Amino acid sequence: SSELTQDxxxxxxxxxxxxxxxxxxxxRRDYPSWYQQKPGQAPILVIYGKNNRxxxxxDRFSGSNSGYTASLTITGVQAEDEADYHCHSRDSSGNxxxxxxxxxxxxx
Amino acid sequence: EVQLVESGGGLVQPGGSLKLSxxxxxxxxxxSAIHWVRQASGNGLEWVAHIxxxxxxxxxxxxxxxxxRFSVSRDDSKNMAYLEMNxxxxxxxxxxxxxxxxxxxxxIGRLDWYFxxxxxxxxxxxxx
Numbered sequence: 674s675s676e677l678t679q680d681x682x683x684x685x686x687x688x689x690x691x692x693x694x695x696x697x698x699x700x701r702r703d704y705p706s707w708y709q710q711k712p713g714q715a716p717i718l719v720i721y722g723k724n725n726r727x728x729x730x731x732d733r734f735s736g737s738n739s740g741y742t743a744s745l746t747i748t749g750v751q752a753e754d755e756a757d758y759h760c761h762s763r764d765s766s767g768n769x770x771x772x773x774x775x776x777x778x779x780x781x
Numbered sequence: 782e783v784q785l786v787e788s789g790g791g792l793v794q795p796g797g798s799l800k801l802s803x804x805x806x807x808x809x810x811x812x813s814a815i816h817w818v819r820q821a822s823g824n825g826l827e828w829v830a831h832i833x834x835x836x837x838x839x840x841x842x843x844x845x846x847x848x849x850r851f852s853v854s855r856d857d858s859k860n861m862a863y864l865e866m867n868x869x870x871x872x873x874x875x876x877x878x879x880x881x882x883x884x885x886x887x888x889i890g891r892l893d894w895y896f897x898x899x900x901x902x903x904x905x906x907x908x909x
Contacts, residue, residue: 679825704887706895708826715878715902716826721895723888759826763893768842770816770828770894 677705677760677773684779685750693745695760695773700743705760707736707745710775716759720745747778755780783807783898785879790903797869799905803862803879808898811835814882815862816896817853819875819905829877832862846872869907876902 677697685691695705704723708716718727720736733748747754760773789801803815814837817829832853833840841853852865862879881898 702891703893708896710826715899716896717899718895718897722885722893727897757825761826761828761896767891769844770818770831772818772826772828775825 677762677771679758679760679773679776681774682777682779684781685747686781687752688749690746690748691750691778693747693758693776693778695743695745695762696741697762697771697773698741699762699765699771700738700741703762704736704738705743705762705773707734708759708761709754710757710759711755719758750778750780752780754778785881785898785900787877787879787900787903790877790905792906792908793869794909795870795907797907798865798867799869800866801864801877801879801903801905803864803900805860805862805881808881810860811857814884814894815853815855816880816882817864818878818880818896818899819873820878820902821872821875824875827875830864831882866905869905871907874905874907876904878902 707720709719710716719730719734724736735746737744757775759775764771786804793799814833816831819827830843830853850868855862879900880896882894883897884894887893
């Protein structure tokens with residue numbers, strides 16, 4: 674399957690740790706990239722590869738993979754982390770992209 | 782400034798056509814692929830298509846739902862990429878983004894990519 678599955682919504686208390694997951698067959702071989710998207714804005718890259726953060730992304734964001742599941746972990750969640758988070762990987766052909774359905778993170 | 786700017790969106794009737802443009806600046810466009818990603822209101826992101834660079838023979842790929850209806854192209858002399866959309870239907874209504882990928886080889890030598898630059902997006906509405 675070329676699909677990636679994410680929980681539609683997750684909530685977390687301010688300052689706590691949250692794990693946002695992405696499941697799919699392709700994740701057995703691939704590390705997904707993760708994107709944060711706030712309302713009315715374009716996505717921005719937060720994690721790529723094994724666990725790489727672009728310049729400017731806080732180190733509270735980290736990524737990991739285990740089997741068919743990849744996770745984006747935010748340690749010590751801040752109010753500004755409230756957003757939609759999307760995972761992306763290649764499909765089974767390796768030539769096309771596929772996104773998960775996105776997870777809406779609410780910070781309580 | 783390194784940026785992507787989409788244009789050409791708007792309201793079109795079902796069965797109609799529209800051509801989106803992606804103006805690029807601040808980086809070597811000719812050496813870069815461009816991907817198109819769309820997002821229907823309240824939905825997640827959907828990968829649509831890509832066009833690679835001259836070095837990669839301007840290779841293209843499309844998601845199944847647009848194959849045969851959409852066409853990607855580029856003009857390296859103008860630093861522009863295009864998404865031509867034909868036979869539009871209501872399910873094509875979305876914000877369309879162009880995005881720049883960075884390709885890399887993973888730890889076992891497979892080619893992978895991530896999107897490190899996105900445009901602001903442009904709305905395409907298909908309605909009668």
